[in-house]
Amino acid sequence: MHNNTSSGHYNDAELYEQAIRYEKGSFITSTGALATLSGAKTGRSPRDKRIVNDETTAEELWWGKGSPNIEMDEQTFMVNRERAVDYLNSLDKVFVNDQFLNWDPEHQIKVRIVSARAYHSLFMHNMCIRPTAEEVETFGTPDFTIYNAGQFPCNRYTHYMTSSTSIDINLARKEMVILGTQYAGEMKKGLFSLMHYLMPKRQILSLHSGCNMGKDGDVALFFGLSGKIGLVKHGAATCLLLLPELSFPRSVHCFLGTGKTTLSTDRNRLLIGDDEHCWSENGISNIEGGCYAKCIDLSMEKEPDIWNAIKFGTVLENVVFDEHTREVDYSDKSVTGSLHARKLFDGIAGAAAENTRAAYPIEYIPNAKLPCVGPHPKNVILLACDAFGVLPPVSKLTLPQTMYHFISGYTALVRTL
Ligand SMILES: Nc1ncnc2c1ncn2[C@@H]1O[C@H](COP(=O)(O)OP(=O)(O)O)[C@@H](O)[C@H]1O
Ligand SMILES: C=C(OP(=O)(O)O)C(=O)O
Numbered sequence: 001m002h003n004n005t006s007s008g009h010y011n012d013a014e015l016y017e018q019a020i021r022y023e024k025g026s027f028i029t030s031t032g033a034l035a036t037l038s039g040a041k042t043g044r045s046p047r048d049k050r051i052v053n054d055e056t057t058a059e060e061l062w063w064g065k066g067s068p069n070i071e072m073d074e075q076t077f078m079v080n081r082e083r084a085v086d087y088l089n090s091l092d093k094v095f096v097n098d099q100f101l102n103w104d105p106e107h108q109i110k111v112r113i114v115s116a117r118a119y120h121s122l123f124m125h126n127m128c129i130r131p132t133a134e135e136v137e138t139f140g141t142p143d144f145t146i147y148n149a150g151q152f153p154c155n156r157y158t159h160y161m162t163s164s165t166s167i168d169i170n171l172a173r174k175e176m177v178i179l180g181t182q183y184a185g186e187m188k189k190g191l192f193s194l195m196h197y198l199m200p201k202r203q204i205l206s207l208h209s210g211c212n213m214g215k216d217g218d219v220a221l222f223f224g225l226s227g228k229i230g231l232v233k234h235g236a237a238t239c240l241l242l243l244p245e246l247s248f249p250r251s252v253h254c255f256l257g258t259g260k261t262t263l264s265t266d267r268n269r270l271l272i273g274d275d276e277h278c279w280s281e282n283g284i285s286n287i288e289g290g291c292y293a294k295c296i297d298l299s300m301e302k303e304p305d306i307w308n309a310i311k312f313g314t315v316l317e318n319v320v321f322d323e324h325t326r327e328v329d330y331s332d333k334s335v336t337g338s339l340h341a342r343k344l345f346d347g348i349a350g351a352a353a354e355n356t357r358a359a360y361p362i363e364y365i366p367n368a369k370l371p372c373v374g375p376h377p378k379n380v381i382l383l384a385c386d387a388f389g390v391l392p393p394v395s396k397l398t399l400p401q402t403m404y405h406f407i408s409g410y411t412a413l414v415r416t417l
Contacts (some may be wrong), residue, residue, distance in 0.1 A: 002177070006093045009136060010121060012313050015095070018118035026119065030326040032312035033358070035319055036119045040149070041165065041181040041316050042336040043355045044189060048165040048181070051075065051193075052077050054172055060197075077170045079158055084149035084177045088116060095121035097140045099128035101191060102278055103372040104285035107202060111191060112142035117363035120148055123184040123261070123315045126359045128191075144194055146176045147186055154179040171197055184317065184359065188273045188292065192276050195287055204280040210264030210372065211272040211284055219272070219284055219374040224258025224383030258383040261293045268397050270369035271362065279377070286372035290361045295319065296354035298330040309364035317357040382406060 010018065016034055019026040046068070052069035053063060061069050077314035088094050097113040115126045131139065153164035160166075165180035167190060176190045192206070199206040210222040261274040273286030274293070293306045295316070300307045310316060310328075312314045320332035336355040382405055384391055398406065 008093070009096055009098070012084070012125070015118040015122040015125070019122070021298060023035065023117055023119055028326065029310075029316060029319075029321050029328050030330075031310050033272065033310045033314040033316045033328075034119070034122060034326070035321055036314040037318055037335065038119075038184060039182040041183040043163045043183060045163075045167065045181055045183070046186055048163055048408070049167040049186075049190075049193075052161060052168070052170040052172065057171055065412070072144065074170070074172075076159050077168050077173075080154055080166055080168050080179055081147065081170075081175065082179045083152070083154065083209060083380055084147045084179055085170040087152040088147060097124045097302070098136055098142065099119055099124065099131060099197060099289070100135075101128060101287050102285055103129065103283055103287075104280060105281065106276060106282065107199065107204060107278065107285075109114045109195070109198065110139065111143045112145045113148065113187060114145065115148040115187075116149075116151060119315060120182075120184055121148070123359050124187055124311075125133050126313065126315060126361050127288055127289040127292065130361070139345075142174075142324060144174045144191070146178065146190065148178045148180040148187060150178045150186075152179055169193060180312070184315070185292065185357070188276075188288065192287065194397065195276070195278070199278055199280075202280075204278050206287070207277045208260075208275065208280055210260035210274045211277050211286065211377075212264045212269040213272055213369055213374045214269050217375055218378040219376065220269075220379040220381060221284070221377045222260045222263050222381050222383055224260050224385075257294050258385050261291060261305060261306075262384065263381075265291070265293075265303070265307055265365055265384070267305065267367065269300055270367050271365050271368050272372050273362065283373060283375045284377060285374075286362070288362070289372075290359055291365065293358045293360075294354070295328075295330050295356045295358050296333060296336075298358075305367075306358065308366075309359075309360040310358050311364070314358055314360040314364065317355045317359070325383050333364065 004365060016028065019034055019036060027035050029035050050070045050072040051057065051061065052074055054074055063069055063071060074232060092150065095115050095118060099111055101109040111128060115121055116202055154161050154166040156164055163180070167181065167186050168177045169190060177251070178186055195206045208223065211219060213219045263276050265271055273288060274291040276287040278285045278287060298307060318330065318335040319328050319330065320334055321328040332354065333354045362372060363370060380402065
């Protein structure tokens, strides 16, 4: 970085101080968490996420109709990279996180995150695997670097840009650039995209799943899409029956997530991870070092372990709290149900992206399995949200049926309008 910009690793307390002093909307809640705001974007921007299509990725990645990969060229990546680095260099200080991905030591990846906001640094500190002091000293060259200049927009007149947000991945340069969104989840999901590229080359399956283990070592995987909006009628969702003490609201309702985090965090089982895993010959390993729980309507009674994890060190995104008591009102969706959120979901009547979040280190869950690895899974659960009520609430699938439903994406929400 530029000589006038100081960069460094900060501890949790220092990051709290920096966030509270310099980042508007950052406060300590009654339980000690750092409550903060992600700005206009309160969820991911998949339509603004691009991958450089070069000689190698042209062959290796799926492009074109039906593919979720949106392309950009190397030159445009460099334009955005320069813009992000120039922005970061214009600041007095930037935050640097050197951390690891993947609890399987044989397939661990070193990542560096350079960010402008203390909130982003604390978030990644919680979400990636934390190195020891000695490992920080001997970290060396990272395998991948994120430049997060999310407060600064991309230039809408730059080739490929369709808004002021761009999340750009260059696999050859091993870099990711973020412009125009401060939603912290972009960083963790960007690294997950990287793992989807790197791990299959090593004959390892990267999985969007939660994972926990019974006392006898039986591992269960929970698959289900996140970040989808749904209109669910009471009683129509499969996951309702998997965890009957929780309930969906009575009427038509919009929400995110199918329950990987909620259902893998289970008092009676050891938590291996809530969202991203690798399945290799060695068994299962969590990619991350933390959890990113949705907290809309969170309560002590329904989800006690997640509730208790919201303490000093935890980042609370876009929640509303009482100015004096600093008690969080988890039913308040006014920040994430913003005009922007409504626009994001294409004007679906009454829709609000209820995406208030808590990011905490996995060891904040009392029965976390550390290190976060386990043997080959015994059960695979596909969580579905079938608003039509066509799927039986619980079905035991044969292997071909499982493959069919997994590949056809039926763990996603199926909605009515
Ligand atoms: N029966 C249920 N099973 C799972 N989640 C439920 C249930 N009822 C309500 N919920 C809520 O749905 C959301 C599920 O989100 P989450 O577990 O984060 O999904 P994912 O990890 O798959 O993205 C949470 O806000 C949870 O409180
Ligand atoms: C970070 C995200 O994923 P998940 O819902 O799986 O936590 C997200 O969709 O914004």
